[in-house]
Amino acid sequence: LDAGDRAGSLPVVVVSEELVRQAWPDGEAIGRRVRRLRAGVAGPWMTVVGVVADVKEDRFGFRIDRPVWYVPYAQEAFPLPVAMPLSLVVRPAPGVAVAAALRQAIHGVDFEQPVAAIMPMREYLADVLVGERFGAGLMGTLASLGLLLAALGLYGLMAYAVGQRGRELALRLALGARPADLLWLVIADSMVVVAAGLAVGGAGGWALARLLASTLYGVRPADPATFAAVAVVLAATALLACALPARRAARLAPQSVLKEG
Secondary structure: OOOOOOOOOOOEEEEEHHHHHHHOOOOOOOOOEEOOEEOOEEOOOEEEEEEEOOOOOOOOOOOOOOOOEEOOHHHOOOOOOOOOOOOOOOOOOOOOOHHHHHHHHHHHHOOOOOOOOOOOHHHHHHHHOHHHHHHHHHHHHHHHHHHHHHHHHHHHHHHHHHHOOHHHHHHHHHOOOOHHHHHHHHHHHHHHHHHHHHHHHHHHHHHHHHHOHHHOOOOOOOOHHHHHHHHHHHHHHHHHHHHHHHHHHHHOOHHHHHHHO
């Protein structure tokens, strides 16, 4: 679209990749024609002059595969009953006073044209996505609490399991085992169980994450870094839960442990 696309010139349109996939499976869209029907009234035939990538619209609520076309404002066949405000997106050069330059450029075309709500794109997106960011923050907090509860539960389970082996550890000490040998024995046995649990849980989480792929945009459904971080946290928790009670048991006198048993 350019400045020559006016009311009296050939009607043109730029279409999205998804519209091309749905309307012309052969992929040849340039030069094809489309037109709009509204309330039984047909608009003029518009010639396709360009193809652009698919985008998310309306606060990222629409599907990315929504077919879209773009027409020049001057060639709008069905104008709105009320004039709508226009948004101008500008990428300024470093050090340029954007607000003053924008007002000067717009008023150079139409001195009476009002200019309002000039803001950086980051600030605009922060306002538009406030609901989505709140939801993401809430889900992140709940996920962190879930990870914490899982770590605490794993710690308690492993500490209890090692504590139940007190008599076994004492007997090994009495037969000549060194405390370091007992420590590594308990850690090795426990971490085998933990590794199996992480493998099963990781596979299940990966499969469930793939089900969320259709609801995400710009985010991978199964992020390896996230899975690795969770696995490290749980493995470290299990290691600590095994090492502490095993170390305490290894320091006890075998006679006292066996007598209590």
